[in-house]
Amino acid sequence: MxxxxxxxxxxxxxxxxxxxxxxxxxxxxxxxxxxxxxxxxxxxxxxxxxxxxxxxxxxxxxxxxxxxxxxxxxxxxxxxxxxxxxxxxxxxxxxxxxxxxxxxxxxxxxxxxxxxxxxxxxxESLLFPAAVRQLAGEYGAERGNPQARAALDKAALTEREAEVLRLMARGLSNAEIASGLVVGTETVKSHVSSVLAKLGARDRTQAVIAAYESGFVAPG
Structure with missing residues (x-):
């Protein structure tokens, strides 16, 4: 189709x-x-x-x-x-x-x-990840978002999920994250799906925005 x-x-x-x-x-x-x-x-x-x-x-x-x-x-x-x-x-x-x-x-x-x-x-992936990261860092981090911070705290991400979110916020693809963590791509996909579900995020872009607006990831 x-x-x-x-x-x-x-x-x-x-x-x-x-x-x-x-x-x-x-x-x-x-x-x-x-x-x-x-x-x-x-x-x-x-x-x-x-x-x-x-x-x-x-x-x-x-x-x-x-x-x-x-x-x-x-x-x-x-x-x-x-x-x-x-x-x-x-x-x-x-x-x-x-x-x-x-x-x-x-x-x-x-x-x-x-x-x-x-x-x-x-x-499956962010478009123009460097540009999305720049936008989130410039406009998201400066305004802050208490709701995003509260949602992230409530999500109770595991240590590995938090690590995956940080790498997503850097614009890395599933394959690049898998290579960096020395795990399989399917494992990364599972972690990404779990992060999105816990954050209530529609996609990776929304998760990255939440990461910056909550202060979980700092610009630069």
């Missing part, structure tokens, strides 16, 4: 470019388009895409609020890939905090766009 994608951007040229790149792939199908976040929920319910590629800045309903709305109201929601011009942008960070699974730069090369959609659909 191909990965199905809904494109949401107020610039027709951006949508056309993304459609051309993604439609050329045998394992990806673009099932719809929208010019604003306000149209996302009915289209998601009708088309049931695996991934929504959504601009972070739109005139009526931006990508942040659209992400919140989808995750709040849609059962079994799709993965959300935020499209942005600048990676070091507080709007992007707020979209990730709202539940977006990753972000994609508008200037990305075609191969990077395809890789981003596949990666988000699989839900």
């Amino acid at each position: 191909p990965v199905t994608v809904l494109l949401v951007d107020d610039e027709p040229l951006v949508r056309a470019g993304l459609r051309a790149v993604l439609a050329a792939q045998p394992d990806i199908e673009v099932v719809g388009e929208a010019a604003d976040g306000a149209a996302v929920i009915p289209l998601v319910r009708e088309l049931r895409p695996d991934v929504v590629a959504m601009d972070v800045r739109m005139p009526l309903l931006d990508g942040i609020e659209a992400t919140r709305a989808v995750l709040r109201t849609v059962q079994d929601p799709p993965k959300i890939l935020v499209i942005t011009t600048f990676e070091n942008d507080e709007y992007v960070y707020e979209a990730l905090r709202a539940g977006a699974d990753g972000f994609l730069l508008k200037r990305a090369r075609p191969a990077e766009i395809v890789h981003a959609v596949r990666l988000v659909a699989e839900g």
Whole structure:
């Protein structure tokens, strides 16, 4: 089954470019388009895409609020890939905090766009981990979040789970974590799943944000 994608951007040229790149792939199908976040929920319910590629800045309903709305109201929601011009942008960070699974730069090369959609659909890894780490360190650590700290304390992570979370926050993949800890990849996957479950995190991105906002991991 191909990965199905809904494109949401107020610039027709951006949508056309993304459609051309993604439609050329045998394992990806673009099932719809929208010019604003306000149209996302009915289209998601009708088309049931695996991934929504959504601009972070739109005139009526931006990508942040659209992400919140989808995750709040849609059962079994799709993965959300935020499209942005600048990676070091507080709007992007707020979209990730709202539940977006990753972000994609508008200037990305075609191969990077395809890789981003596949990666988000699989839900296995962070996109642009260094950039996510920078965003979390800059915007998350400075504001602090008592709720994140309380949630982390309540999670009662084991010593190994805490170690895995620190490595996740550094942007390491499952394979890189496994190599560093000298364990199997399946063991790491099990630890990651347990960390996400205990933190109530939707994905690795949310877990990394929680790690920084709680002060569990310090920027730099």
